[in-house]
Amino acid sequence: MRALHLVWAPRLSGAEVLVKDLALHQKTEGHSVCVASLLPEQADFSPLREELERKDVPCRFPDRAQSLIGKLWRLQHVIRHFKPDVIFAHATIPAFYVRALPIAVPIVYVMHSATNDFARALFRWVERLLSRRASAVIGVSPANVENYHAAIGTHPLLTVIPNGVDTARFTGKDDGNDVRRLPRIAQIGRYTAVKDQMQTLRAFKEVVECLPDARLVLCGVVEDRAYHAGVVDLAAELGIADRVSVEGPRSDVPVLLAESQVYAMPSRSEGHSIAFLEALASGIPVVASTIVPFAFARNLPCVQLVDTNDTHAYANALIAALRQPRTARNLTGLTLADTADQYLSIAQRVVRA
Secondary structure, eight states, rough: EEEEEEEEOOOOOHHHHHHHHHHHOOOOOOOOEEESSSSOGEEEHHHHHHHHTTTTTOOOOSSOOOHHHHHHHHHHHHHHOOOOOOEEEEEEHHHHHHHHHHSSEEEEEEOOOOOOOSSHHHHHHHHHHGGGGOOOEEEEHHHHHHHHHHOOOOOOTEOOOOOBBOGGGOOOOOOOGGGGGOEEEEESSSGEEEHHHHHHHHHHHHHHHHHHEEEEEOOOOOOOHHHOOOOOOOHHHHTTTTGGGEEESSSHHHHHHOOOSSEOOSSSSOOOOOOHHHHHTTTOEEEEEEEOOGGGTTSTTTTEOTTTTSHHHHHHHHHHHTTOOOOOOOOOTBBBBHHHHHHHHHHHHHHHH
16 A cells, blocks of 8 residues: 655644654554655654654655745655555644645545634634545544544544554663662653643652752753743743753654653643653653643553643652662553554545445
8 A cells, every 4th residue: 555644834843743654554454655745854853754764764855945836736745656545644734735736545534632723603604614634544542532622523434533642662671770760850842831741840849859860851942932932031030051951853752762761741631642652761760740641551561641730739759759779550442553554444434435
């Protein structure tokens, strides 16, 4: 099978990491795969593109930003030359673009959003217009599907496929030297209010009062520059800037998690977070918010789901987690292979239709 994965912008974020992993897995299974985008590649995606190209997965990214018509023309050109049997359009805007083209290739719209895209009237109108141009609609979480039902209505093939993680990337990364390291907490995520890095800073100030040697590493794509600046300013205002590292996106997530002792995730909203799955796969103790998308992990070992809006409770959970060991977790149903099998099943179904 020939599969084309379409994204909005190649960047080091959850949906794009999943696309890279799916493409590589599908390639190893003997399929022809291509990854394309509507916007130019961001610098942080370069290592992932190089990995794709080393495995003979072509990447078709524009060199510069284009107009709406330019995006459509270029996408039509990519499709004409690659000749896919199926197109996976990852996220709402790419799905709008590809379904606007006069093509007969089956299109699978994958909803990755942590928020309800259809809260916007324009998006509701466009999706109602284009809905049946999708042969299938996938939500990475039940909330995606519920939002679709409520705003758009039914679809002949609407299903949930949870994101999966390549657990092999996190095997054997821990060198057992935790006792010799300064206690370190890590949080990975886009700099935006929904990820709530500022609340982690407030809780970390209390952690430092109990454990003066503690360190905090924040890293991710700078999506909201004002929020990112606010994170830097708050660390200084709280007097903990010398203990906090505010970094951009990192491609060495397995190494970062292996070198840290606790993973923090106080998100206010998520779809089905790749970063959360990666932390679970690594065995690191996890402290996260009580939002519904995290509920599946409630009973996994060394996972605390707490009201992260309660700064004192959040800080106490982080302190407790710093005293916990790493642990193996059963992620059956949430591995990359599990997810890829379900995507392949959908692809085979829509191609046969």
